[in-house]
Amino acid sequence: MRIGELAAIAGISTRTVRHYHRIGLLAEPSRRANGYRWYGLRDAVVLSRIRALTELGLSLEEVGDVLGADTDAGKELHEVLAELDADLARQEADIRRRRARLAELLRQAEEGDGLPAEGPVSPELAALFGEMARASARLPGPEPAMAAKERELLALLDRTAQAPEERGWLAGLRQSLGDGDPAAMRRAYEIYARLDELAGAPVDDPRVGAVAGAIAEAVPDELARAAAESPGEGEGGGFAGAFFADFAPAQAEAIRQAMRLLRERAVR
Amino acid sequence: MRIGELAAIAGISTRTVRHYHRIGLLAEPSRRANGYRWYGLRDAVVLSRIRALTELGLSLEEVGDVLGADTDAGKELHEVLAELDADLARQEADIRRRRARLAELLRQAEEGDGLPAEGPVSPELAALFGEMARASARLPGPEPAMAAKERELLALLDRTAQAPEERGWLAGLRQSLGDGDPAAMRRAYEIYARLDELAGAPVDDPRVGAVAGAIAEAVPDELARAAAESPGEGEGGGFAGAFFADFAPAQAEAIRQAMRLLRERAVR
DNA sequence: TTGCTCCTCACGTCACGTGAGGTGGC
DNA sequence: TTGCTCCTCACGTCACGTGAGGTGGC
Numbered sequence A, B: 001m002r003i004g005e006l007a008a009i010a011g012i013s014t015r016t017v018r019h020y021h022r023i024g025l026l027a028e029p030s031r032r033a034n035g036y037r038w039y040g041l042r043d044a045v046v047l048s049r050i051r052a053l054t055e056l057g058l059s060l061e062e063v064g065d066v067l068g069a070d071t072d073a074g075k076e077l078h079e080v081l082a083e084l085d086a087d088l089a090r091q092e093a094d095i096r097r098r099r100a101r102l103a104e105l106l107r108q109a110e111e112g113d114g115l116p117a118e119g120p121v122s123p124e125l126a127a128l129f130g131e132m133a134r135a136s137a138r139l140p141g142p143e144p145a146m147a148a149k150e151r152e153l154l155a156l157l158d159r160t161a162q163a164p165e166e167r168g169w170l171a172g173l174r175q176s177l178g179d180g181d182p183a184a185m186r187r188a189y190e191i192y193a194r195l196d197e198l199a200g201a202p203v204d205d206p207r208v209g210a211v212a213g214a215i216a217e218a219v220p221d222e223l224a225r226a227a228a229e230s231p232g233e234g235e236g237g238g239f240a241g242a243f244f245a246d247f248a249p250a251q252a253e254a255i256r257q258a259m260r261l262l263r264e265r266a267v268r
Numbered sequence C, D: 001t002t003g004c005t006c007c008t009c010a011c012g013t014c015a016c017g018t019g020a021g022g023t024g025g026c
Helices: A005-012 A015-024 A041-056 A059-069 A071-113 A123-138 A145-160 A168-176 A182-197 A207-218 A221-229 A237-245 A249-267 B003-009 B012-022 B042-055 B061-070 B073-111 B121-139 B144-161 B168-176 B180-199 B205-220 B222-231 B237-245 B250-268
Strands: none
Touching: A005 A041, A005 A249, A005 B237, A015 A041, A015 A207, A015 B042, A041 A059, A041 B073, A041 B144, A041 B237, A059 A071, A071 A123, A071 B042, A071 B073, A123 A168, A123 A182, A123 B121, A123 B222, A145 A168, A145 A182, A145 B003, A145 B042, A168 A221, A182 A207, A207 A249, A221 A249, A237 A249, A237 B003, A237 B042, A237 B168, B003 B042, B012 B042, B042 B061, B061 B073, B073 B121, B121 B144, B121 B168, B144 B180, B180 B205, B205 B250, B222 B237, B222 B250, B237 B250
16 A cells, blocks of 8 residues: 555554654555555554554654564563653643642732733732732822832742742741731832932932831841841852842942841841 | 853753843843853843743743733733643643553553553453463464464554444454353464465465355354455455455455455345 | 645754853953 | 863754655546
8 A cells, every 4th residue: 555545544644654764663665666655564553553652652762662672572661661651640740730830820810910020920929919019009109110120029039949948038028018017018118219219319329328227127037137148249149249230329229238237137 | 140140040051041042032131351141130030030931831932922012911921821721731631641541551561461562452452362362372382373463453453443433343353252262262263273374375275265164154243244344355445455465365365255255144 | 637646855843952162260 | 270161153852744846646
């Protein structure tokens, strides 16, 4: 029979059959005078066996190994199948994890209005962002740019610090944003606004020290300790440098001073 | 910071970061005098967001779409995530099917001794092959070549006829092999042996007619009907031709005559 | 003549990995 | 000087899909 019929019997494309020839998985049959390949029943038997194996999920190389190992092909197959099952188990667990995460995100989207602009974050942080959105809506005027900036930083931190012992800052952060207390959240937004005002100011602007003090005051002890352990200026590889470079000079200075105050407080 | 630190923060290789630059997913940063790329905190923020999306299973193109759709990125993301979940659900179901099939095969291997040389087949056919193996072990001498050949053909048929209405032959086949009755199985093996003997014989060998009669007699009505519906000689595309070409001339003739007898019986 | 099947290149897919060959920074 | 990091090509991976351009069979 011709390649088209063979392929139809196996339920695959003729291109696939030719591919198997090219890689040596299926022997080339004889040719007719017109150059057409001419297949026998044996080819159909072998090809259907190849397909039975690939449909289980074996790679073509593994299929070749199994077919080639005529001495005790059963044992070879058994080993490959056992390995394959372990691999599929991993894949299944991975897909499940991802689907659970997706369900979580879609639920977040239902509860709030859509998904956060900062991208997928942990449920805890998503809840916090939701509180911020509600607080901001209650306050007059547009949201301070610094609030959005902090959210992006928090999203980054949220993703890089995944280990449980690295997530202490979350509880502290929740406290500093009031933990549901509207007054604390208002104070936080006031600080964001005051930082915004420092955007074009010189480093020695008199407001810098005041803002630094307000920041340090708003940070609860838990977060203060985490901040004290964080790398100081110039340390921590290029990250700290990139961090401060991301702010206007006077803003960076206020944050630097605030961190110094927090470190002093931690020592006491 | 340099590319190595950025990659470390995102938990990926530097090659991956460069790949994202090449395809335009992440903007190229400025360069230092030595040609090194120089990244800011913004890059880390964006890159971690990219990673959060790819780890969910978005393709890089989808990630690009989501990042590019600044007007209501949330809605775009929501759609992509919903599609993705449907896709993952399909994948999960597929993996489960394959694992169930694997478990079945591994169980077969435990029950019999190893996996059948014919490759993975349905549980019903595997059970039948097991009966044949036990029957053959009880009979003297090596197994007839025709028995092994029939198994290969049956494995092929098993895989090509998957729809329930196409699987009637299985019940008939079980009957013809005795359905657990040792006497019937012995008769079947006798026919295999007699077919083997026709391997080198001429088409007009006097034994041909007798073997054909024995085959037709051994086939129960259920299988006779299925055979009657099957394509005759020369029909059914190249398959029938390839089928008969796979036997020695006298063997093919015996089978041809047996099928004719079965068709006649079906008409009555 | 028309539509179908077949033939052989040869590039494209997806998300990078992996050298190859060379240079800057501590 | 040594080891580490960075740079730019450019091929390899996996299982085919998809033209491109041409020919045989009914």
